[in-house]
Amino acid sequence: MELANTLSQDGESGGGVLAHLERLETQMSRSHKKLEEPQSAQAVESALGTKIRQLRCLRDKLRAEVRHRQARIKASTASVAPDQTLEMSEQDILERRQENLKAILQAYRFTGISGKLTSRGVCVCISTAFEGNLLDSYFVDLVMQKPLRIHHHSIPVFIPLEEIAAKYLQTNIQHFLFILSEYLNAYSGRKFQADRLQSDFTALLAGPLQRNSLCTVLSFTYNVELKGQSFPFGARLLYKDLTTTLPTDVSITHQGMDTLPSTWEEQRAAHESLFFKKPLHQVFTSFARKGDELDVNLAF
Amino acid sequence: MCEGIARRSPASPADLWDGSRHPRARLEERAVARFHQAVSCLCLPMDSLRAEADALEAEIKALRRACVELPAPGEDTSPVRQSFQDIYQSDSEGWESLKDLRSHLGHVESELQFLSLLTGISIRNYSKKTEDLTSTEMTEKNIKKVLQRHRLSGSCHMITFQLEFQILEIQNKESLSSVITDLSIIMEPTEYSELSEFVSRTEERRDLFMFFRSLHFFVEWCEYRKRTFKHFKEKYPETVHLTKGASSSYMGIRSHSRPEFELVIVWRIQIDEEGKVLPRLDLLTKAPLSALELDKNRVIETAPLSFRTLLGVLGIEATLESLIKSLCTEEQVPTQ
Numbered sequence: 001m002e003l004a005n006t007l008s009q010d011g012e013s014g015g016g017v018l019a020h021l022e023r024l025e026t027q028m029s030r031s032h033k034k035l036e037e038p039q040s041a042q043a044v045e046s047a048l049g050t051k052i053r054q055l056r057c058l059r060d061k062l063r064a065e066v067r068h069r070q071a072r073i074k075a076s077t078a079s080v081a082p083d084q085t086l087e088m089s090e091q092d093i094l095e096r097r098q099e100n101l102k103a104i105l106q107a108y109r110f111t112g113i114s115g116k117l118t119s120r121g122v123c124v125c126i127s128t129a130f131e132g133n134l135l136d137s138y139f140v141d142l143v144m145q146k147p148l149r150i151h152h153h154s155i156p157v158f159i160p161l162e163e164i165a166a167k168y169l170q171t172n173i174q175h176f177l178f179i180l181s182e183y184l185n186a187y188s189g190r191k192f193q194a195d196r197l198q199s200d201f202t203a204l205l206a207g208p209l210q211r212n213s214l215c216t217v218l219s220f221t222y223n224v225e226l227k228g229q230s231f232p233f234g235a236r237l238l239y240k241d242l243t244t245t246l247p248t249d250v251s252i253t254h255q256g257m258d259t260l261p262s263t264w265e266e267q268r269a270a271h272e273s274l275f276f277k278k279p280l281h282q283v284f285t286s287f288a289r290k291g292d293e294l295d296v297n298l299a300f
Numbered sequence: 301m302c303e304g305i306a307r308r309s310p311a312s313p314a315d316l317w318d319g320s321r322h323p324r325a326r327l328e329e330r331a332v333a334r335f336h337q338a339v340s341c342l343c344l345p346m347d348s349l350r351a352e353a354d355a356l357e358a359e360i361k362a363l364r365r366a367c368v369e370l371p372a373p374g375e376d377t378s379p380v381r382q383s384f385q386d387i388y389q390s391d392s393e394g395w396e397s398l399k400d401l402r403s404h405l406g407h408v409e410s411e412l413q414f415l416s417l418l419t420g421i422s423i424r425n426y427s428k429k430t431e432d433l434t435s436t437e438m439t440e441k442n443i444k445k446v447l448q449r450h451r452l453s454g455s456c457h458m459i460t461f462q463l464e465f466q467i468l469e470i471q472n473k474e475s476l477s478s479v480i481t482d483l484s485i486i487m488e489p490t491e492y493s494e495l496s497e498f499v500s501r502t503e504e505r506r507d508l509f510m511f512f513r514s515l516h517f518f519v520e521w522c523e524y525r526k527r528t529f530k531h532f533k534e535k536y537p538e539t540v541h542l543t544k545g546a547s548s549s550y551m552g553i554r555s556h557s558r559p560e561f562e563l564v565i566v567w568r569i570q571i572d573e574e575g576k577v578l579p580r581l582d583l584l585t586k587a588p589l590s591a592l593e594l595d596k597n598r599v600i601e602t603a604p605l606s607f608r609t610l611l612g613v614l615g616i617e618a619t620l621e622s623l624i625k626s627l628c629t630e631e632q633v634p635t636q
Contacts (some may be wrong), residue, residue, distance in 0.1 A: 048349045055356035062363035063406075067399070069370040094401045100425075101408045105415070107426035107452055110465075112509035113419045117411055121341075122418070132480035132506035134467070144341045173342050174420045178516045185509060244574055 113177050120151065126181050128188035135188045158214040159183050182243045189245035190215035196281035204287060206232045224267060231264065237275060250275040420516055423454035444471040457519045462486040465508060480506040498571040510575040517577035521569045532620060539628040555627045562586040563623055583607035
């Protein structure tokens with residue numbers, strides 16, 4: 001063991017610090033042996049926790065010892081020039097490593113969940129996207145105490161944050177964050193579709209789009225063209241699953257006539273299944289395209 | 301806003317050892333201590349704890365090496381005696397910034413370690429290239445178009461990934477739009493066949509966040525399945541057989557005294573179109589022909605269906621336990 005060797009080399013002077021470190025280490029190997037005995041899951045977990053605390057303690061003391069020795073070397077450098085070139089390259093290496101690590105820190109936002117340590121805990125940032133479009137981000141400021149607490153957040157009020165926190169925040173924080181991310185991404189996606197419908201397809205809509213803030217109930221009327229005739233269809237989309245961006249219930253109705261001629265009925269049924277399968281604005285893109293095709297036919 | 305009493309994190313043990321400290325280093329040390337306190341407040345799965353223990357042990361090894369290389373107090377520091385005053389001057393600055401650098405680096409490392417514990421995702425490498433696609437026409441209209449190429453690699457538990465994606469950023473007067481225009485994913489290990497379909501779907505949809513989210517849930521389910529299989533193997537070692545290992549999708553149940561009868565639990569973890577991760581359990585039965593002939597009530601035939609019903613009522617663990625118990629009625633008391 002390296003520590004034991006340095007101990008014998010140092011004699012008295014180094015004995016104090018390193019002997020203490022060695023004692024810590026034997027303490028740890030004893031608890032490590034304890035870990036190897038068959039135990040219940042809980043006992044193993046708490047033993048792991050203790051081991052981690054001891055490892056951290058030992059690591060911190062070693063760090064301090066290294067710094068201590070470096071400081072003493074610096075102090076006695078008055079008449080000695082240490083290998084300067086070696087130092088410079090070490091600085092370069094450290095700087096490069098620092099740049100690399102800082103870049104990785106920034107890169108965490110691409111996982112959808114990133115965070116910054118704060119004075120009281122951590123501020124987690126959840127990013128959302130839909131079809132490759134990067135959308136809003138939301139944050140949750142957590143206070144690191146037992147029990148974990150949400151200090152404040154920017155989650156919209158209609159997302160069931162309390163429910164999700166009650167289930168997972170204390171027991172499995174990764175779960176809490178990813179489930180919250182699921183809800184937020186789904187909401188962002190539904191909102192994106194509704195916004196696009198309103199902004200890009202006003203020509204096809206026969207009236208305003210009615211929507212709730214959670215974007216789980218959408219109601220609108222749109223015009224369908226067939227053989228030169230234009231006919232309004234009423235659509236009502238329900239999204240009962242808050243974690244999806246596709247509707248769970250679709251009902252397309254006709255207004256006015258009691259029974260539709262068969263071709264119109266076919267269209268109606270086809271549209272219904274389309275709304276189930278594809279995002280809203282994509283359905284309308286295909287409507288718009290079909291319209292163009294029809295126009296071409298009429299021209300000839 | 302009432303914050304409650306903000307508890308000062310306890311001084312790190314390092315403070316007790318070293319007298320003279322650089323003020324910024326002290327700040328950095330407090331940040332590291334905060335990180336430790338933050339981690340202790342999280343309830344993390346055991347694998348994360350083990351990973352942390354491993355990382356600490358590796359760091360301790362490196363530090364011990366450093367300790368050995370540096371002369372101990374009392375030893376002769378260097379045989380060479382020179383008096384380059386200028387070099388000493390610049391060198392002392394070098395030492396100062398090096399010390400700062402090291403402690404700052406420690407702070408960044410802690411923050412990264414914390415993020416990796418928080419998300420369960422460990423990013424090892426990241427690089428980015430930016431290409432300005434703004435034409436002169438666009439510049440006149442105050443529009444800026446930039447293409448970013450990102451490369452990211454890391455792991456989530458036992459699965460390693462390599463991502464390459466492109467983000468197109470268009471900035472005009474009113475808004476900034478960022479769109480992922482390309483996504484390519486390489487994942488290992490490839491033994492999880494369920495993942496290859498998921499990967500191609502995710503690449504098609506360019507859904508970067510869904511990739512990580514589904515990966516997290518997939519890995520959690522895999523770990524849960526492994527733990528459950530291991531638990532039953534330990535509890536009923538004679539009856540439960542994991543012929544393909546605890547990480548596989550198969551668990552066999554076979555009575556020691558009646559080896560011709562076998563139940564095989566097939567536990568697959570599927571990722572659907574929306575990226576939702578769902579377990580799917582099926583039961584396969586194996587019985588000798590003579591038994592099937594005697595089975596008037598078609599119990600064996602309807603077993604897979606009954607299995608599904610049982611799952612809905614009892615949940616996974618209770619269902620598996622009841623199945624095992626039904627086959628090992630003659631067995632000795634289980635080892636627990």
